[in-house]
Amino acid sequence: MIKVSVFYPNESGKRFDLEYYVSRHKPMVLAKLGPLGLNGLTVDKGLMGGTPGSAAPYVCIGHMRFETMEAYKQAMKAHGKEVLADIPNFTDITPVVQVSEIQS
Numbered sequence: 001m002i003k004v005s006v007f008y009p010n011e012s013g014k015r016f017d018l019e020y021y022v023s024r025h026k027p028m029v030l031a032k033l034g035p036l037g038l039n040g041l042t043v044d045k046g047l048m049g050g051t052p053g054s055a056a057p058y059v060c061i062g063h064m065r066f067e068t069m070e071a072y073k074q075a076m077k078a079h080g081k082e083v084l085a086d087i088p089n090f091t092d093i094t095p096v097v098q099v100s101e102i103q104s
Contacts, residue, residue, distance in 0.1 A: 001102040002069050006062040008093045010046055016059045018045060020090040028086060029064070032079040037071030038064055059093070065102075072099065 008016055022043055030041055042063045046056025066072040076083075087095070 002066045002072050003100045003102050004064040004066070004072060005098045005100065006064075007058045007096040007098070008060045008091060009096065010056050010059045011093055014059075014093045015091055016093055017090040018060060021060060021062075025086055025090055026062070029083055032082060033064070033075040036075035036078055037066050037068070038075060039067065040065035069099070 026041060026043060030038065040063075044058075044061040044063070046058045046060060048054055048056050064072075066075070
């Protein structure tokens with residue numbers, strides 16, 4: 001199982017519209033990539049860092065799950081441009097992406 005995590009760093013002066021991300025971007029990603037192997041998408045809203053009262057290092061993290069790396073690559077090949085083109089509609093933060101293999 002592959003997990004693709006998209007981290008949005010909590011940067012001062014930057015904009016992130018969580019309402020848009022959850023109500024419009026997420027459904028669009030599910031609709032486009034779901035038929036191509038996306039089998040789950042969760043959204044984490046950052047609350048704080050490891051020290052009580054500290055700022056969260058990420059304002060938001062999206063996690064997508066695919067059965068295989070090939071499924072992820074094919075889904076992004078088919079619709080990646082559309083998914084990425086929507087980013088300016090909810091943020092001016094440059095996302096950081098990590099692809100991981102789920103171990104447990």
